[in-house]
Amino acid sequence: MVSVIIPVYNGELYIKDSMLSVINQEYKDIEIIIVNDGSTDNTLNIAESIWEKYSPKGKIITIDNGGLANARNVGIEASKGDYICNLDADDYLESSIFQDIFNHTKGNFDVCYYGFRDVDENGNAITDYEERFNYIDHASGLDAAKLKLKKDIWICQGSAVYKKDVMNRNGIKNVKGVNQGEDLYFITSMLASSDVVRCVAETGVNIRSISTSMMHCSYNNTFLQSICAVKNLRNRMACNDEIHKDDDLMNLISIQFMEEICCVAKRMIRSKYKSCFKLLKEMDCLYTDEFDNIDNLKHLMRREKIIEYSIFKFNKFVYFCFVKIMDWFR
Structure with a gap:
């Protein structure tokens, strides 16, 4: 089973798209863990209404606002899947990506990454993964970590699936309070601790570029x-x-x-x-x-x-x- 962790703080504009992109996956052995990080807008009501309508496997967890890294950790700890996907609340998956991963790899991976497309706030394409980075179908974890640091390949939150056992055996979690650059720390740690890194050479997730976000x-x-x-x-x-x-x-x-x-x-x-x-x-x-x-x-x-x-x-x-x-x- 794949556990998709979606931390969200005041994400009322996009949480529906994010949740539905998981619910509508062709691959059905999935649970969704929504971690509502103390939202003060209508996020929780939207998430609960979608839950009531579709009854997906998983849960909604509401916590006091503690930052993105803490919310990811809470979601991972609550997950029951063999694999973890970290999806930001304003991004959304392509419907076939998990099915394509397991068709291609037969589950023989510690980390499997795939391409992403940068889109604007309305979902219009800006750039595709292939315009800037490469796909490497099979690599050791250390080699993949070096390729990422060289920016030959790129993995972001939402563009990879991780074997949870590797995470647990190596004690890998996000550092609470470090909410900028947490992806660099977590993803590189996972790669370096892995034996087998695979990829699916296709766009699997759409990453929204939001003008009001922290990164802008x-x-x-x-x-x-x-x-x-x-x-x-x-x-x-x-x-x-x-x-x-x-x-x-x-x-x-x-x-x-x-x-x-x-x-x-x-x-x-x-x-x-x-x-x-x-x-x-x-x-x-x-x-x-x-x-x-x-x-x-x-x-x-x-x-x-x-x-x-x-x-x-x-x-x-x-x-x-x-x-x-x-x-x-x-």
Whole structure:
């Protein structure tokens, strides 16, 4: 059985589409776990009315608002399936995707991913997976983790199914309070802990790009959580002797950290945030020595990324000017 976990906070506009995309799957051995994360709008009423009409397998759980990572964990803990799919409440699945997964793999996988389509708020296509990323039908977990960190393949929430036994045996769960970048931590941890990663080379989920969502904000303090997510990932990998010996993987995580630092800093600068320089200086406390090995990473990093991160480390005012000059030349 596949357990589809849908955490939702004030998702009244899209929760119906998300739920129906699961209920209408051709593959029927499915349960839906809705985790209502303290919604204050009409989300719960909509979900309950759909439940009453279709009587799907699963449950609706209402909790006090505790953030996305906590809601995902609550849903996973309540699930009974052999496989887990994490679906965001504003996204929706293609009706054949689970049937196609099991037809293609016969269940022989620890992680099976599939393509996604970016759509606007009305469901109109923006970009398809194939325009940016590759499909790799069969890979070891470590190889798949490295391919994801290199951005050769991409897996997002809703575009993969995970074997729950792998999750439980390795103690993989979302880090409570880290609600930005939680997908990077969880998905990469699952890949690195898996033996067999498969894929279905087709679009399986539609990912809504919503202009008012957190990810489209110019800057807010929760973006710092994405940096913490990378640090948590590295700490987790360092605790596994076999994984820690894989220099390529550890170096790719370090590069991800550097890119995340610069991404958050640029958002901060471009937002004209009042405390910009103070916050840029405070970001120094997020550094640890293991992320400062640029000399060992030069063969893996693009030159412009090395220059950018080096400027950021050297002087925050110089970095501020660097970003402004680069933006002016765009």
